[in-house]
Amino acid sequence: MSNSHIIRIVSLVLLLLLFISSAPVLGDQDQYPRTIIDGTGAEVTIDHAPERVFAISTGLIGTTMYIFGETDKIVGKGGCTKGPANVETNYTYNGKKYSHTTPWAVEAILYPKYLDDEALPFSGSQCQENIETIAKTNPDIIIISTRAWGRDNGEGCKKSIETMKKLGVPVVVLNEIAVYDQDETEVVYKEIELLGEIFAKEDKAQEIIDLLKEQVKFIQDRTKDIPDDEKRSFMYAGISTRCPGQGGVSFVEGVDQLESIMLENIVNAKNSYTGNGRQVMSREQMLALDPDVILLPTAQGVHTPDELYYDERFVDLQDMRAIKEKRVTGLPLIGCRTERLSFPVSLMVAAKAIYPERFGDIKVNDWVDEYHRKLYGVDDDTLQEIKKGMCLEWMADAGF
Structure with a gap:
């Protein structure tokens, strides 16, 4: 073969490679512009594939973007997850002491850069954002979920979001603001669906939703036939050291709280405290509920x-x-009291605690690993880190 032939072949190969590399791919610029309806009913047009995302949530956005393969697009964050890293956590369970420096936030385990507040500036808690911090990151889109444990009238959130919109970039709100009477699982599914639309990852978003629904159905199928008079009662008790200073022993959650709603609707148990809100209770009140x-x-x-x-x-x-x-x-260590993609883990731990005879064949320790393996596609070491961050190491030792 002559040199001229070789040169021609090499040139053709290089041209082919150049064509392939420049061709549009699914989820890239050929999917944009696109107009979506966000959680508030607002119409938002996204002109191009997001490249500089400011993500504000209690974890849902970061973990979902990891599954989408988009975490490198995050330029700043707000909500709960922030530095510093290597904070020590200590606790004792069944007489055994545990200590680790693994982050509690799953998104920080999956993407350690999340705890670097210089690389990813932190704007503050939801609805209390520092707009200047957001602006300095030069985002091309701001995504916010306002779902958190607080249940106010949402005026602070609305004001903050209106200020964000003045930055001149798309602002997508994943949920209805200050609406608390919805099916909590459906709220999570809708937020994941919207994230799929933002990043042109609708199929991947549906895979996540299907996996979440599968876990919910697994629990429901084992408890749905329990009649009302045989339902076991639970107390959701936050035994914070702050309670004595407020004249009580423990915070106790009522039937209108997110966690109680999920436990009653999915695990089919009943809250012993039938009031609303999160109340500080005395010894006498707790003994009376029993x-x-x-x-x-x-x-x-x-x-x-x-x-x-x-x-x-x-x-x-x-x-x-x-x-x-x-x-x-x-229960698992969950920051800001919102479970998000981890809500099936909290439900499974609670379900086995309340109805151990109905989950006798389930080792929750292994179940949690398998769920996270399917969800995040990570290796065994990362699975153990996630479990450690949630302070669930005790399950293996207890055979739970």
Whole structure:
């Protein structure tokens, strides 16, 4: 073969490679501009594929963007997740001490840059954003989910969002503001669906939604036939050290709170406290409620059954049936009290704690790993880090 032939072949190959590399791909610029209807009903036009995203949420946006393969587009964040890294967490469960520096935020485990506040500036909590911080990152889109534990009238959120819109870039709000009477699982599904539309990843978004629904159905199928008179009662008790200063022993969540709604609708248990809101309760009030099971969520720290069983602060609660019968369970460490993509984990831990006989064949320790493997596609080491960050190491040791 002559040199001229070789040169021609090489030239053709280079031209072919150049054509392939420059050709539009699904999810790239050929998918834009696109107009979507956000969670507030506003029409938002996105002119091009997002390249500089300012993400404000309690974790949903970061974890979903990781699954989409888009975390490198994040230029700033707001909500809950911020530095510093390497903060030590210590707790004791069933008499064994645990200590680690793994972040509680799953998005920070998946994408450690999330805790670098210089690389990804933090604008503040939802609806309290520093607009100057956002502007300095030069975003080409701002995405915000206002879902958090607070239940105010939403005026602060609306004002903040209107200010963001003055920056001249698309602002997509994933949820209805200050609407609290919706099916909480459907709210999460809708937010994931909108993220799929923003990034032209509709198929991937549907895969996430289908996986979440699969876990919910798995739990519901095992408890849906329990009649009302056989439903077990639970108390969702945040035993924060702040409670004594407010004249009580524990925060207790009522039936209108996100966590209670999910436990009643999906796990088919009943809240022993039938009031609304998040109330500080006295010893007498807690003894009067006397639930079958006590669930301990994050409340200004990690809380475990050992505290209720052995801490002097709770010596006056020892006559509660759940404490006497050792039916107290610590829930995963979830920041800002919103589960997002991790909500099936909290539900499964609670479901087995409330109805152990119906989940006797399930090792929640293994179930959690399998769920996260399917969801995030990560290796075994990362699965263990996620579980560690959620303070669920005790499950393997307890055979839970």
